[in-house]
Amino acid sequence: MMTVNEVSRLTGVSIRALQYYDRIGLLRPAGRTEAGYRLYDDAALETLQQILLFRELQFPLKEIREIITSPDFDRTKALKQQIRLLTLRKEHLENLITLAENIEAGGKKTMDFKAFDTGKLDEYARQAKAEWGNTDAYREYEEKTKNWKTDDYNAFAKDFMQIFAEFGEIKDLGPDSPEAQVQVKKLQEYITGHMYHCTDEILKGLSYLYDGGGEFSANIDAAGGKGTGEFAAKAIRIYCAGKNE
DSSP states (O other), rough: OOEEEHOOOOOOHHHHHHHHHHHSSSSSSSSEOTTTTTEEEEHHHHHHHHHHHHHTTOOOOHHHHHTTTTTOOOOHHHHHHHHHHHHHHHHHHHHHHHHHHHHTTTOOSOOGGGGOHHHHHHHHHHHHHHHHHOOOHHHHHHHHHHTTTHHHHHHHHHHHHHHHHHHHTTTTGGGHHHHHHHHHHHHHHHHHHTTTTTOOHHHHHHHHTTSSSSSSHHHHHHHHOTTHHHHHHHHHEEEEEHHHH
C-alpha cells in the first residue's frame, strides 16, 4: 500500500487532484489509515495509469469516469485504442516540428497549414468514444447520472459498497445459500435502479470484475473483508444459472 503522499511523488499527480478524483468517484483509494489518510494498492495505481493516459489524450474527467465505470469497459481494448491515439498525436507533433524546423531554416516560403490538421486524430478519438458508449446500458447510465453532483456519486458509492459489506457478513453461509441469493438480487436491483437495467447477462459479466483481482476486487474486499469479491462473484453465477435452468 502507498500513501497519498507517496502516490503523488511517484506519479506527479498532486495530492489535491487525487483527493478530487476520490470525491467524484473516479479513483477510489483501496483503504485508509487509522488516521483517515488514503491508501492506494497496485490495482488503484493501474487505474490511475488509465486515467492519466486518457488525460494525455485530453479527455475530460467526466468522460473518463463514464468510460472506466461502464459495464462494457475493456481495459485491453482501451489500451490498444490509447496507443493508436497517442501514435496519431505523435505523428501530428512530428509534422509540426518538421514544419517549424523548415520555417526556421527558410525552406518554407509558402503558407503551409497541413501540419495543423488534426482531423485524423479527432475522427479516431470520436470513433473510440462512440465504441465505449455505444450500448443501451451505457446510454441509460449516462442519462441517469447526467445531473449527479459530487455528493450523489459519494452516496452511490457508499451504498454500493455497503451491499458488498453485507456480502462479507454472510460469507460463511456459502454462495448458494438463500441469504447470498437474496443479496445478489438486492445488488441487481440496486444497479438497475441507479445505473442501468442490469440483466442477468450483464450481472454475470460484472461478476468476473468482482473476482478478477483488479480494482473492483480490491474495493469489494476492503468493504467486506478478504474473499468477499470471490464470494459475491460465485453467488452471482449461481443466481444467474438458477434463473436460466
